[in-house]
Amino acid sequence: MTVPTNMQKDPAALVTALEAAEARLRSIMQTVPDAMIIIDERGRIESLSTTAERLFGYSMDEVAGKNIKLLMPTPHREQHDNYLKRYLTTGERRIIGIGRVVVGQRKDGTTFPMHLTIGELRSANKHYFTGFIRDLTDQQVTESRLKELQSEVTHMSRFTALGEMASTLAHEINQPLTAIANYLKGCQRLLERIDGEPALVLHDAVSKAADQALRAGDIIRRLREFVARGEGERRVESLPKLIEDASTLALIGVKENGIAVSFRLDPAAALVLADRIQIQQVLVNLIRNAMETMIESGSRRELEIGTVANADETVEVRVSDTGAGLAPEVAAHLFQPFVTTKRKGMGLGLSICRTIVEAHGGRIWVDSRPSGGTIFRFTLRTAPIDEEPARAG
Amino acid sequence: MARTAGTVLIVDDDAAVRSSLKFALEVEGLSVRLYDGPTALLADRDLPLCGCLVVDYRMPGLDGLQLVDTLRARNVTLPVILIAGRANKQLRRVAAKSGISYVLEKPLSDGALMESIRSALASYG
Known part of the structure; x- marks a missing residue:
């Protein structure tokens, strides 16, 4: 706020000028149709627009001076102070000026998708951040945003399902071809020991x-290479x-x-070498599966997503549920195509997950949770520290 | 025909692939034992000291790599030839870490398997 020099x-x-300025700000915060929150550089809430009060279920008096992390679910709740600190030290923008879809948490603990844009304000020696929030719970907005998010993943799913079928076919045809080639090789050796024209x-x-069996094998190999997801x-x-x-x-x-839902993310598991969309597809698959089994089976419904950095330049990602668990005979075949425990469904989801994870040089497997339920785990290769992460979209 | 020293242990869940390998290898004068999967192999308490393993990568239950890791944990040091549908760089890297000497692609091109088996068995002198 600029104060004319003659007033200084x-x-x-x-005082009058300051009061007027404050009144102006208050009136803006009361009437602005967007949810708007201003915080200081330590994350403390300075002010909240009326729409934001309604959206989060807190009144201004309840949250004034409190840390903004109150309004977000884990893992951001634990991490937000670090996000701020990182920005203030590195100046690297991850959300400021970019805007992202994130999850907000209301006073009653429920969460909702929201679009968050952050602006930055420096005055004299103070540093403020202004958050503009668009509630995406509203059907139309949510649907269009979700469609955006989903479209690339589903497009990818269809493509991968196709690739998966081709690769299953390749495997199935390769088996008899291998047998044919082996028998013929044996025959050749035997015939070499027999004399005479015939x-x-x-x-x-x-x-x-x-030769023809090998030629058929070559065609299969080319088909597989054609559908194989590029490493580039x-x-x-x-x-x-x-x-x-x-x-x-x-x-x-x-x-x-x-x-x-809870998150246990190992800070050491930071950068991985991955195709973003494909790994998201694996995660969405595992998370939706976990949710579905718990909705079907259970009284206890706890979903945990966690990461651990391993010593051998890999990270392990796990998604665990408290659902009915898996019978060992099902678990053994779970990652094969066309195996499913669902009434509806092709049984391609986990087999696609496996194809993707293995193409990334990782492994995917399933464990039983000691206290009931299952844990799906997969590994990814870590990226060398000196490489820069891909820019946020 | 002189028998080459050592037994070839074949682990493959496909019956046709298994018996065709037995046929082709026995014609070459090798002695062969067949297992229809990791469970059958792990249940065999009388593995030969001299020989080599030919293991299919893609099997239900334990895959070829996990089987080899399990064997190594039991101090079974037999050389291993892994047969995979597709053998990319990643798989070869991981296989090398598990102490797998050869990774071959299906269908087996002429002579590649015999060559690998002979050089695996040659390590016994």
């Missing part, structure tokens, strides 16, 4: 048959951000179904 010497005029002719024919798409990505983006999409409806 007159305390009374100064044996020579037979040897020639058998060797030509063997892999970039250095921030694992927490990947998980956050995938969760935003996958966790829709989590509160309505009484599922408690």
Whole structure:
């Protein structure tokens, strides 16, 4: 706020000007149709627009001076102070001026998707941040935003399902081809030990048959290479951000179904080498599966998403549920195509997950939770620290 | 025909692939044992000291790599030839870490398997 110079010497005029400025701000905050929150550089809430009060269920008096992390669910609640600190030290913008879909938490503990844009304000020696929030709970807005988010993932799913079928077909055809080639090879060796003209002719024919089996194998190999996901798409990505983006999409409806979600992210599991969309697809798949089994089975509904950095340049990502768990005979075949425990569904989801994870040089497997339920785990390769993460979109 | 020292242990869940390998290898004078999966192999308490393993990568239950890791944990040091539908760089890297000597692609091109088996068995002198 600029104070005219002639007022600086007159305390009374100064006070009046400040009061007027404050009144103006108050009136803006009361009438602005958007939810708007101003915080200081330590994350403390300075003011809240009336719409924001309504949206989060807190009154200005309740939250004034409190940390903004109150309005967000884990893992951001624990991390937000660090986000601020990181920005203030590095100046690296992850959300400021960019805007993102994130999850807000109301006073009653329920969460909702929201679009957040952050502006920055420096005055004299103070530093403020202004958040503009668009509630995406509203059907139309949510749907269009979700469609945006979902479209790339579903497009990818269809493509991968196609690739998965081709690769299953390739595997199935390769088995008999391998057997044919082996039998013919044995025959050739036996024929070499038999004298006479017919044996020579037979040897020639058998060797030509063997060539044809190998030719069929080559065609299969080319088909597989054609559908194989390219390794060129892999970039250095921030694992927490990947998980956050995938969760935003996958966790829709989590509160309505009484599922408690928690995150345990290892700070050391930061950068991975991955195709963002593909790994999001794996995460969305695992999270939706976990939610579905808990909705079907259970009284206890706890979903946990966690990461651990391993010593061998890999990270482990796990999604655990408190659902009915898996019978061992089902678990053994779970990652094969066309195996499913669902009434509806093709049984391609987990097999696609496996294809993607293995193409990333990782492994995917399932464990039983000691206290009931299952834990899906997969590994990814970490990126060298000196590489920059891919820019946020 | 002189028998080459050592037994070839074949682990593959596909019956046709299994018996065709047995046929082709026995014609070459090798002695062969067949297992229809990791469980069958792990249940065999009388594994030969001299020989080599030919393991299919993609099997239900434990995959070829997990099977080899389990064997290594039991101090079974037999050389391993892994047969995979597709053997990309990643798989070869991970296989090397598990002490797998050879990774071959299906269908097996002429002579590649025999060569690998012979050089695996040659390590026994």
